[in-house]
Amino acid sequence: MTAFFNAVGFGVVTAALLALATTGLSLQYGVSRLPNFAQGDIMTVGAYAAYAANGPFHSIAIDGIAAALAGAAMAWLVYMALIRPFASRGTNRLTAVVSTLAGSLIIQDVLLIIFGGNATAFPTIQGATEHIGPFLFTTEQLVIIGVALVVIAGLHATLKFTFIGKAVRAVADHRDLSRVSGLPAGMLTQLTWAVSGVLTGIAGFVLGLTAGALVPTLGFDYLLIIFAAAVVGGIGNVGGALFGALIVGLGMTVAAVYISSDYKEVVALILLIATILIRPTGLFGGRSSARRFAV
Amino acid sequence: MTYAISVLTLGGITVILAMGLNVQYGWAGDLNLSYYAYVALGAYVCGVMMLPPPNASEGNFYVLGLHQSFFVGTIVAVAVCAVVGLVVGSIALRRVTGDYFAIVTLSVTLIFYTFSDQYAPLFNGPQGIYGVPHAFGGVLRFSYSGYNLFLLGLVAAVLVVVVFLFEVLYRSAFGRTLRAVRDDPISVSAFGISPYRRKLAAYVLGSAVGGLGGVLLLQYVSAFSPAGWSPLETFLLFSGIIVGGVGSVWGVLFGASVVLIGVPQAVLFIPAPAGAATFLPALQNCIIGLIILVFLYLRPRGLFPERSPVLGFDGALKWQSRPVRFVVGRVRTLLGEGAA
Amino acid sequence: MxxxxxxxxxxxxxxxxxxxxxxxxxxxxxxxxxxxxxxxxxxxxxxxxxxxxxxxxxxxxxxxxxxxxxxxxxxxxxxxxxxxxxxxxxxxxxxxxLIRTFQDPRVWPYLTTLENVLVVGDAKSGYSGWAAILRHRRATARQAANIQRAVDVLSAVELEHMRDRRARELSGGQARLLAFARLAMANxxxxxxxxxxxGVNPILADRLLELIRGMAxxxxxxxxxxxxxxxxxxxxxxxxxxxxxxxxxxxxxxxxxxxxxxxxxxxxxxxxx
Structure with a gap:
C-alpha cells in the first residue's frame, strides 16, 4: 500500500507537469483549432533555456523565468512560422499539421546540433521529504505542484475576469464575429500563443527537474501524453485540462507500479486512443467540442 | 562502386516506401503517422520467418523462427501487414479523420515501438533480429558484391512494378474515387460510395507496400532493431511526397529520389565538427524539415503536381503532357467555344 | 403514369x-x-x-x-x-x-470535369481497381461505356469544352451545371x-429548371x-x-x-x- 501512496504522490507531480503543458495546448487549440505537434518541443526549449540560465545564475527562480520566456518566444514563433501562414490561406487543415511536424523535426535537430545527443545533467532542488497524509513528497515535488497551481489559477482568473481574457475567449468562440466587433483577433491570437508558451516552457522546466537530465527528444516523447491529457479532459477547456492531466498522470504512475514502468506511456496512449474512439469530445467536453471533428 | 550500389539500393527502398505512403496521404488524404510501424512489422515478420529457431543460450528470443525461404517470408510479411492494417484501419478510420487520425496513428506506432523494444519474446527486444540469411541464398550462390548487385536489381524490379501498378490505379476507378473522397468525402457518400471503405482500402494497400519495403530494408541491412528506426521516420518520407507532388506517382518518384537520396549524400560534403557523431544526421533532418516548410509555403502541390488523365481520341483515359494540353487548349479557343 | x-x-x-x-x-x-x-x-x-x-x-x-x-x-x-x-x-x-445535392455544388476540385462525372458512374458499377490492373475485359468494356455516357451527359449540359479541365477552374455557373451532370449520370x-x-443568373436558372423538369x-x-x-x-x-x-x-x-x-x-x- 505504501508503494501505491508513493505512486499517487508521484502521479500528482506528473499531473501538475501535464496540467501546465495541456493547458498551454488547450489555449492554442482554443484560438487556432489545430493540434500543435511541436508542443513537446516547446517544452524541450524551455528546459534547455533553464539549463542555460542555471550556469551563470544558480537560481531556480531565474531558471523558471528563463524557461517561461523561452517557451513564450518559441510558441509565438511556432504560431507565426508554422500555423498562421496556413490558417490564413484557408488551405487544408492537414497542411498546418504537417508544418508543425516539420517544425518539431527542426527544433529537435537544432537542439541536437547545439547541445549534442548525450544527456545533459539538470540541476535539482535539494530538500527533505515530507509526509502529507499518507503521501510522501520531496520539497522539489511540492514546489512543482505549487507552481503549477498558482500559474493555472492565475491564467484561469485572467481569462475569466480581465478584459483581455474575455477578449481572448471571444476570439476562441467566434473568430469572425469578434473581428467584426472590433477586437484585434490577430494580435490576441499571437498573445494567446505566447501565453501558452509561458505555461509550456515552465512545464518543460519542471520536466527537466523530474527527469534530472536533458535530451533533445525529451519533450517530443511527452507529446502524446500531453495530447492524451488534453483529449481525455476535453480539448480546449482549462478545467478539462486539469482533470485530464490528473487522470493520465495518476494512470501512468499507478501503472508503473503495478504493471511495469516500461509500459506507462502505453497506458497513456491507450487512454488517448480509447477516448478518441469512444468519446471524442472528452470526458469533460461539452457541445462545443463536437465541431473539432471537421477535417 | 560498392558505395554507389549501396546508396542506390537504400534509395530505391526509400522511394518504394514513399510510394506506399503517397496512396494514403496523396490519394486518400489521410495523415497517417503509423506508416513506419508497418515497415518495421514487415521487416520483423520476414526476419523471424527466415531465421532458424532462437537460441536461448545466446540470449536470443523471438517468435516463430521457421527457417523459411525469402519468398515465403515476404509473402507472410506482406500478408501480416495487410491484415494488421485492415484491423487497425477499420477501427481508426471508422471513427476519425483529419488531425485526430494523425494522433491515433502516431499513438499506434509508439505502442508498437514500445512493445518491440521492451517485450523481448516478440522480436528479441532492444537487440533486435540479426544474421538474417540472404534472399535466395540457397539457390543463387552469390559472392558478397554479387549479392549486393542482385539486391539492387531486386529493389529496382519491385520499384518498377510498384510504379506501374500505381500508375494504372491512379487513373482507374479506384484511384479516381479515392481522390474524390480526399477532395470531399461527404459529397462522395451522397453518390453511393462509402468514404470509409475507400480510405480503408488505401490504408491496407499502403500498409502492404510498407511491409514489402520493410522486407527489402531487412535484406539490405540483414538485421533490424528498435535502434534502427523511430516513429519520426514516417515523417521524413512525407518530404519526398510534398516536394515531388502530393498524389502524383511520378512526382513522388522524383521527389523521394532527390530529397531522400540526394540530401543525405549532399550533407556528407559538409565538414562535421570532430567528435560530434550526431551532427550530420541532425543537420540532414533540419534541412529536410526546412525543405518541407519551404514547399508548403511556396509550392504546396509540389514540383510535379498530380496530373489529370484526359480523354484520348480512342476513348480511353490517358496522360497529356503540359505542352500538348496548352496547344490543344489554344486550338480549341481559336476554333471558338462560342460556337457551342 | x-x-x-x-x-x-x-x-x-x-x-x-x-x-x-x-x-x-x-x-x-x-x-x-x-x-x-x-x-x-x-x-x-x-x-x-x-x-x-x-x-x-x-x-x-x-x-x-x-x-x-x-x-x-x-x-x-x-x-x-x-x-x-x-x-x-x-x-x-x-x-x-436516393441522391441529394448540397447548397454548394460541391464538385471535386482536383478531378477533371469528366472525372467528376465518371466517379458517379464508378459508384454504380462498383470497384474496379483490380480489374484495371488485370485489364479484365468486361471491366474495360464497362469503363468504356461509362466514359461514353459521361461524355454524353456532359454534352447535354454543354460542358464538353471543359471536359479535361479541373473542376476548380470552372465558374460558379459551370460548377452548378456539372452538379446536374453528376445527377444525370447517377440517374x-x-x-x-x-x-x-x-446565386444563379436568370438565364442559367431557366436552363436548370428545364433540367429539373426533365428529371421528373x-x-x-x-x-x-x-x-x-x-x-x-x-x-x-x-x-x-x-x-x-x-x-x-x-x-x-x-x-x-x-x-x-x-x-x-x-x-x-x-x-x-
Missing part, C-alpha cells in the same frame, strides 16, 4: 399509395435545446417535382439531411418504396437511388435538391428546396410549406395562395406571389 399537373393536388397527401417513392413520417430532430424539425411528414411521387419552401431557419435543410441520412432523426421514419431506411447511411441510401429515382438556383419527366421523384418563388411556381406539381420545424401547409401552388395560415406564416413576410 401521366404527367398531368392538375392531378397533383391529390398526390401531395400522406397516403403511401401508388407512385409514392419516398415518404417521411413524423420526423423529429433536435440539436441540443433547439427543436429543428418536428412532426414533419411528407411524401414524394415519381414523375413529380415537389417543392419545399419556408422562411430561413424553418428546418428545410435539416429535413433534407434527415431524408438523405447525413443526420439521424430523433423520432419518426423515412420509407423508400415502403421500406424503412432509417438505419441506412447516406451512401447506402444513395445506392438505392436516381429520388432527387433532393437543396437550393439549386441560389424521366420518372424521378424530385424534392426542390428553393427560395425563388417564381421557380417553385413554374416547376412544382405540389408544394410543402414549412415554418418553425413544422409542415404548415401542402397542396398546389394555387391552393397555397388561398391558405391564410400559409400566407400569414410565410408569404406574408414579403415574398411576392
Amino acid at each position: 401521366t404527367s398531368s399537373q392538375g392531378g397533383a393536388a391529390a398526390d401531395a397527401g400522406l397516403d403511401a399509395g401508388d407512385g409514392c417513392v419516398l415518404e417521411a413520417q413524423q420526423l423529429k430532430k433536435r440539436f441540443g435545446g433547439l427543436v429543428a424539425v418536428q412532426d414533419c411528414s411528407l411524401s414524394l411521387r415519381s414523375h413529380r417535382v415537389t417543392g419545399l419552401i419556408g422562411p430561413n431557419g424553418a428546418g428545410k435543410s435539416t429535413v433534407l439531411d434527415l431524408l438523405s441520412g447525413v443526420e439521424r432523426q430523433d423520432d419518426g421514419h423515412v420509407l423508400l418504396r415502403g421500406e424503412s431506411i432509417d438505419r441506412m447511411s447516406t451512401h447506402a441510401r444513395a445506392r438505392r437511388g 436516381p429515382e429520388v432527387v433532393l435538391l437543396d437550393e439549386p438556383l441560389a 419527366e424521366r420518372g424521378a421523384a424530385v424534392l426542390l428546396v428553393e427560395h425563388n418563388m417564381e421557380a417553385i411556381e413554374r416547376v412544382c406539381d405540389s408544394v410543402f410549406v414549412m415554418s418553425e420545424g413544422r409542415v404548415i401547409g401542402t397542396g398546389t401552388w394555387e391552393e397555397l395562395r388561398q391558405s391564410e395560415a400559409v400566407v400569414e406564416a410565410y408569404l406574408g413576410t414579403g415574398a411576392r406571389v
Whole structure:
C-alpha cells in the first residue's frame, strides 16, 4: 500500500507537469483549432533555456523565468512560422499539421546540433521529504505542484475576469464575429500563443527537474501524453485540462507500479486512443467540442 | 562502386516506401503517422520467418523462427501487414479523420515501438533480429558484391512494378474515387460510395507496400532493431511526397529520389565538427524539415503536381503532357467555344 | 403514369399509395435545446417535382439531411418504396437511388470535369481497381461505356469544352451545371435538391429548371428546396410549406395562395406571389 501512496504522490507531480503543458495546448487549440505537434518541443526549449540560465545564475527562480520566456518566444514563433501562414490561406487543415511536424523535426535537430545527443545533467532542488497524509513528497515535488497551481489559477482568473481574457475567449468562440466587433483577433491570437508558451516552457522546466537530465527528444516523447491529457479532459477547456492531466498522470504512475514502468506511456496512449474512439469530445467536453471533428 | 550500389539500393527502398505512403496521404488524404510501424512489422515478420529457431543460450528470443525461404517470408510479411492494417484501419478510420487520425496513428506506432523494444519474446527486444540469411541464398550462390548487385536489381524490379501498378490505379476507378473522397468525402457518400471503405482500402494497400519495403530494408541491412528506426521516420518520407507532388506517382518518384537520396549524400560534403557523431544526421533532418516548410509555403502541390488523365481520341483515359494540353487548349479557343 | 399537373393536388397527401417513392413520417430532430424539425411528414411521387419552401431557419435543410441520412432523426421514419431506411447511411441510401445535392455544388476540385462525372458512374458499377490492373475485359468494356455516357451527359449540359479541365477552374455557373451532370449520370429515382438556383443568373436558372423538369419527366421523384418563388411556381406539381420545424401547409401552388395560415406564416413576410 505504501508503494501505491508513493505512486499517487508521484502521479500528482506528473499531473501538475501535464496540467501546465495541456493547458498551454488547450489555449492554442482554443484560438487556432489545430493540434500543435511541436508542443513537446516547446517544452524541450524551455528546459534547455533553464539549463542555460542555471550556469551563470544558480537560481531556480531565474531558471523558471528563463524557461517561461523561452517557451513564450518559441510558441509565438511556432504560431507565426508554422500555423498562421496556413490558417490564413484557408488551405487544408492537414497542411498546418504537417508544418508543425516539420517544425518539431527542426527544433529537435537544432537542439541536437547545439547541445549534442548525450544527456545533459539538470540541476535539482535539494530538500527533505515530507509526509502529507499518507503521501510522501520531496520539497522539489511540492514546489512543482505549487507552481503549477498558482500559474493555472492565475491564467484561469485572467481569462475569466480581465478584459483581455474575455477578449481572448471571444476570439476562441467566434473568430469572425469578434473581428467584426472590433477586437484585434490577430494580435490576441499571437498573445494567446505566447501565453501558452509561458505555461509550456515552465512545464518543460519542471520536466527537466523530474527527469534530472536533458535530451533533445525529451519533450517530443511527452507529446502524446500531453495530447492524451488534453483529449481525455476535453480539448480546449482549462478545467478539462486539469482533470485530464490528473487522470493520465495518476494512470501512468499507478501503472508503473503495478504493471511495469516500461509500459506507462502505453497506458497513456491507450487512454488517448480509447477516448478518441469512444468519446471524442472528452470526458469533460461539452457541445462545443463536437465541431473539432471537421477535417 | 560498392558505395554507389549501396546508396542506390537504400534509395530505391526509400522511394518504394514513399510510394506506399503517397496512396494514403496523396490519394486518400489521410495523415497517417503509423506508416513506419508497418515497415518495421514487415521487416520483423520476414526476419523471424527466415531465421532458424532462437537460441536461448545466446540470449536470443523471438517468435516463430521457421527457417523459411525469402519468398515465403515476404509473402507472410506482406500478408501480416495487410491484415494488421485492415484491423487497425477499420477501427481508426471508422471513427476519425483529419488531425485526430494523425494522433491515433502516431499513438499506434509508439505502442508498437514500445512493445518491440521492451517485450523481448516478440522480436528479441532492444537487440533486435540479426544474421538474417540472404534472399535466395540457397539457390543463387552469390559472392558478397554479387549479392549486393542482385539486391539492387531486386529493389529496382519491385520499384518498377510498384510504379506501374500505381500508375494504372491512379487513373482507374479506384484511384479516381479515392481522390474524390480526399477532395470531399461527404459529397462522395451522397453518390453511393462509402468514404470509409475507400480510405480503408488505401490504408491496407499502403500498409502492404510498407511491409514489402520493410522486407527489402531487412535484406539490405540483414538485421533490424528498435535502434534502427523511430516513429519520426514516417515523417521524413512525407518530404519526398510534398516536394515531388502530393498524389502524383511520378512526382513522388522524383521527389523521394532527390530529397531522400540526394540530401543525405549532399550533407556528407559538409565538414562535421570532430567528435560530434550526431551532427550530420541532425543537420540532414533540419534541412529536410526546412525543405518541407519551404514547399508548403511556396509550392504546396509540389514540383510535379498530380496530373489529370484526359480523354484520348480512342476513348480511353490517358496522360497529356503540359505542352500538348496548352496547344490543344489554344486550338480549341481559336476554333471558338462560342460556337457551342 | 401521366404527367398531368392538375392531378397533383391529390398526390401531395400522406397516403403511401401508388407512385409514392419516398415518404417521411413524423420526423423529429433536435440539436441540443433547439427543436429543428418536428412532426414533419411528407411524401414524394415519381414523375413529380415537389417543392419545399419556408422562411430561413424553418428546418428545410435539416429535413433534407434527415431524408438523405447525413443526420439521424430523433423520432419518426423515412420509407423508400415502403421500406424503412432509417438505419441506412447516406451512401447506402444513395445506392438505392436516393441522391441529394448540397447548397454548394460541391464538385471535386482536383478531378477533371469528366472525372467528376465518371466517379458517379464508378459508384454504380462498383470497384474496379483490380480489374484495371488485370485489364479484365468486361471491366474495360464497362469503363468504356461509362466514359461514353459521361461524355454524353456532359454534352447535354454543354460542358464538353471543359471536359479535361479541373473542376476548380470552372465558374460558379459551370460548377452548378456539372452538379446536374453528376445527377444525370447517377440517374436516381429520388432527387433532393437543396437550393439549386441560389446565386444563379436568370438565364442559367431557366436552363436548370428545364433540367429539373426533365428529371421528373424521366420518372424521378424530385424534392426542390428553393427560395425563388417564381421557380417553385413554374416547376412544382405540389408544394410543402414549412415554418418553425413544422409542415404548415401542402397542396398546389394555387391552393397555397388561398391558405391564410400559409400566407400569414410565410408569404406574408414579403415574398411576392
